[in-house]
Amino acid sequence: MHLPTPDLDIISQVVDNYGDAGIAYRLARSWQLYHPQAVVRVIIDDLLLLSRLCPSIDPQREEQLIQGILYVDRRSKILQALRPAPLVIRLHESTLPDIYADRAHSESQIILVLPGLTAQAWAQAIHGTESLNAHHARTFFFVSGFLPKTGGLLMSTCLPVSPRPVLQDKFVVLFSYEFSAEPLINALANASLTLMVCGERTQAMVRQIQHTPNNLRIVYPHFMSQESFDALLCQSELNFVRGEDSLVQAIGAGKPFLWQIYPQDDLAHLAKLSAFLSILEPYFENPTLFENYRWLTHYYNGLEEGSASRVAESVFVFIENLATIKLSVERFRGAISQHGTLIDRLIELIKTI
Numbered sequence: 637m638h639l640p641t642p643d644l645d646i647i648s649q650v651v652d653n654y655g656d657a658g659i660a661y662r663l664a665r666s667w668q669l670y671h672p673q674a675v676v677r678v679i680i681d682d683l684l685l686l687s688r689l690c691p692s693i694d695p696q697r698e699e700q701l702i703q704g705i706l707y708v709d710r711r712s713k714i715l716q717a718l719r720p721a722p723l724v725i726r727l728h729e730s731t732l733p734d735i736y737a738d739r740a741h742s743e744s745q746i747i748l749v750l751p752g753l754t755a756q757a758w759a760q761a762i763h764g765t766e767s768l769n770a771h772h773a774r775t776f777f778f779v780s781g782f783l784p785k786t787g788g789l790l791m792s793t794c795l796p797v798s799p800r801p802v803l804q805d806k807f808v809v810l811f812s813y814e815f816s817a818e819p820l821i822n823a824l825a826n827a828s829l830t831l832m833v834c835g836e837r838t839q840a841m842v843r844q845i846q847h848t849p850n851n852l853r854i855v856y857p858h859f860m861s862q863e864s865f866d867a868l869l870c871q872s873e874l875n876f877v878r879g880e881d882s883l884v885q886a887i888g889a890g891k892p893f894l895w896q897i898y899p900q901d902d903l904a905h906l907a908k909l910s911a912f913l914s915i916l917e918p919y920f921e922n923p924t925l926f927e928n929y930r931w932l933t934h935y936y937n938g939l940e941e942g943s944a945s946r947v948a949e950s951v952f953v954f955i956e957n958l959a960t961i962k963l964s965v966e967r968f969r970g971a972i973s974q975h976g977t978l979i980d981r982l983i984e985l986i987k988t989i
Contacts, residue, residue, distance in 0.1 A: 642671035644721050645744075646678045647680075650681060654689060654879075655882070657685050672704075679736070720740040721744065723745065723746050726749045746773060748777075749775060755781060756908060789977065808832065809869060811882060816941075819942050820947055821842065823944075825849030827955045832868070843856075874894075876893070876896070878895075887968065891965065894936050916964075929954070
């Protein structure tokens with residue numbers, strides 16, 4: 637389908653805090669890079685949270701134009717005066733605002749529904765399929781994923797060419813949900829690496845540990861913009877990350893990483909984590925090394941009750957093989973990149989509709 641303009645509306649309802657807001661912000665910036673002439677709008681229900689990722693945003697203002705992107709509070713009556721863009725993206729299956737929905741269904745050309753990122757095989761069957769309805773706007777599913785017939789990954793295209801080093805010494809990034817972190821903290825003390833603890837929840841968790849090793853330097857940086865955090869992942873030796881967006885950027889950084897998936901009450905996240913590990917496994921040439929990686933991932937996600945000695949042993953193996961694991965991550969990144977970025981796949985799908 638040929639759209640009259642490349643203008644885009646992104647609809648986002650925040651569930652996983654910075655992850656959902658961060659993906660909306662990253663998608664808007666990435667689309668703008670491909671289409672500098674486009675009117676790009678982010679219609680979101682948490683401008684305060686988004687302002688942490690983009691400090692230029694004033695959460696008290698219902699509508700504001702920042703670096704060519706219009707940010708709108710989805711509860712604002714301003715939406716009554718906005719004409720929906722030809723292309724609308726419902727990020728993470730967000731619903732359309734009530735005062736906007738009827739006009740979007742009648743005036744827009746395409747509405748894309750983006751579920752969360754998944755490595756599961758069903759993504760290839762659902763991606764690109766149409767949800768039939770009686771509206772003028774045609775609705776399609778667009779599934780971000782790692783497999784060839786999915787929507788690809790939204791890797792950062794906005795990193796500075798030569799980011800200034802955050803620290804002069806080598807460091808590890810820890811950005812996680814709450815977990816039994818003390819064994820990991822103690823194990824890292826023997827690695828001669830500085831621990832950079834990012835995010836309020838992670839910092840509060842680590843600070844609650846009564847006895848941290850004296851020989852481990854722990855740094856608690858101020859909250860970073862999205863661009864600064866992306867650069868941090870590229871500079872570290874090892875990244876412990878959480879959620880969808882940080883996983884994708886950790887892969888893009890090409891550094892060894894461990895991923896903590898967003899936990900769901902119905903435990904559906906366990907199948908998603910297992911599917912991801914299955915996709916990653918072939919890029920590890922040493923099966924024993926991958927089994928250690930799998931165990932550490934399970935521990936990081938609360939699926940293994942790791943004793944101090946077991947965690948220490950696993951972390952030692954991991955750190956000793958960082959160079960080998962880095963090669964595995966780079967191979968994984970290279971294979972995924974061959975399928976094109978999420979923006980590439982978006983443009984491709986629109987052309988085929």
